Amino acid sequence: MAIDSAGARKKIEAITDLPTLPTVASKIVEIANSPKTSATDVGGLINQDQALTGKVLKLVISSFYGFPHQIKTINHAIVILGFNKVKNIVLTASVFELTKGQDSKRLDIRKFWEHSLGCAIASQIVAKHLGRGLQPDDAFVGGRLHDFGKVIFDQFLPEEYAPVIEYRNVNNTLLRKAEKEVLGFDHTQVGTWLAEKWKLPGGLVTAIRYHHLPQSAREEREMAAAVHIGDILTRAIGVGNGGDFSIPAITEPVLKQYKMDFEFLQNSITTLAEELRKASVFFELIEN
Ligand SMILES: [Fe+2]
Ligand SMILES: [Fe+2]
Numbered sequence: 001m002a003i004d005s006a007g008a009r010k011k012i013e014a015i016t017d018l019p020t021l022p023t024v025a026s027k028i029v030e031i032a033n034s035p036k037t038s039a040t041d042v043g044g045l046i047n048q049d050q051a052l053t054g055k056v057l058k059l060v061i062s063s064f065y066g067f068p069h070q071i072k073t074i075n076h077a078i079v080i081l082g083f084n085k086v087k088n089i090v091l092t093a094s095v096f097e098l099t100k101g102q103d104s105k106r107l108d109i110r111k112f113w114e115h116s117l118g119c120a121i122a123s124q125i126v127a128k129h130l131g132r133g134l135q136p137d138d139a140f141v142g143g144r145l146h147d148f149g150k151v152i153f154d155q156f157l158p159e160e161y162a163p164v165i166e167y168r169n170v171n172n173t174l175l176r177k178a179e180k181e182v183l184g185f186d187h188t189q190v191g192t193w194l195a196e197k198w199k200l201p202g203g204l205v206t207a208i209r210y211h212h213l214p215q216s217a218r219e220e221r222e223m224a225a226a227v228h229i230g231d232i233l234t235r236a237i238g239v240g241n242g243g244d245f246s247i248p249a250i251t252e253p254v255l256k257q258y259k260m261d262f263e264f265l266q267n268s269i270t271t272l273a274e275e276l277r278k279a280s281v282f283f284e285l286i287e288n
Pocket of ligand 2 (some may be wrong): 115147229
C-alpha cells in the first residue's frame with residue numbers, strides 16, 4: 001500500500017488542520033534575520049501573548065538556563081540573554097504548546113518527547129564542541145524538532161502509519177527503514193515539508209532533513225552533524241524513545257571530520273546526564 005512521495009506530500013498539504021506555529025513565534029522567525037529588528041520589537045511581540053510570556057520567563061529562570069530570578073520582564077531577558085537565545089526559547093515553548101494533549105496508539109508520545117528533549121540537550125552539547133559558527137542554542141531547537149515528521153505521520157496519517165509500525169515490529173527494523181519500505185519516504189521528508197511551510201531558518205530545516213545523513217547536507221552541515229550525534233547519544237543514555245528498539249551507529253565520516261573520539265563521546269554522555277537533571281522545567285511544560 002505504498003503511496004508515492006509526491007502523492008503523500010499533496011495529501012499532507014491538503015490537511016487543513018496541520019499544526020501552525022503560533023502567531024508570535026512565526027512573526028519572530030520572520031523578523032529574526034532583519035537588521036532593522038530591535039530588542040523592543042521582539043519584546044513587544046512576545047508580550048502580546050501572556051501565556052507565552054509566562055512560559056518564556058519560567059524557562060529563563062529555571063535551573064536549566066540558570067539566570068537569576070530578578071529577570072521579570074521579556075525586555076530584561078532579551079538584554080541579559082540576547083535575542084537569539086530568547087528567540088529559541090520562544091520556539092521551544094511554542095512547540096510544547098502545539099503538541100500538548102496528543103495521544104497515540106502507534107507511538108509512546110511521552111517517551112517520544114523525552115527523546116526529543118534529550119536530543120535537544122545533547123545536540124547543544126555537541127554543538128559547543130563543533131564550533132564553526134554553529135550556535136549551541138540553535139542546535140538545541142534543531143534537536144527538539146528533528147523527528148517532528150513522525151508526529152505528523154502519527155497524528156495526521158494514522159491509517160498509513162499503522163502498517164509502518166507493524167512492519168517495524170515484524171521485521172525488528174529501525175522505524176525510518178520501515179517508513180521507507182512501506183511508504184516510500186520517511187519522517188525527515190515530512191518534517192522538512194512542515195519546516196518549510198513554517199518558514200523555519202535554514203539550519204533547522206537542515207537538522208530535520210539530514211539528521212540521519214549529515215554528510216549529505218550541503219549547507220549548515222555542522223547543524224546536521226550535531227543533531228545526528230545528539231540523537232544517538234540520547235538513545236545510548238536511554239532517555240525516552242523516538243520509536244526505535246535499537247541504536248544505529250554514528251556515521252563514521254562525521255566522527256573523523258570533527259575529530260570526535262571515544263573519550264569525547266563518553267564525556268558528552270556524562271554532561272548530558274548532568275544537564276538532564278536540570279531539565280525538569282521542560283517536563284512541566286509538557287504536562288501543564
Ligand atoms: Fe529521525
Ligand atoms: Fe530521533
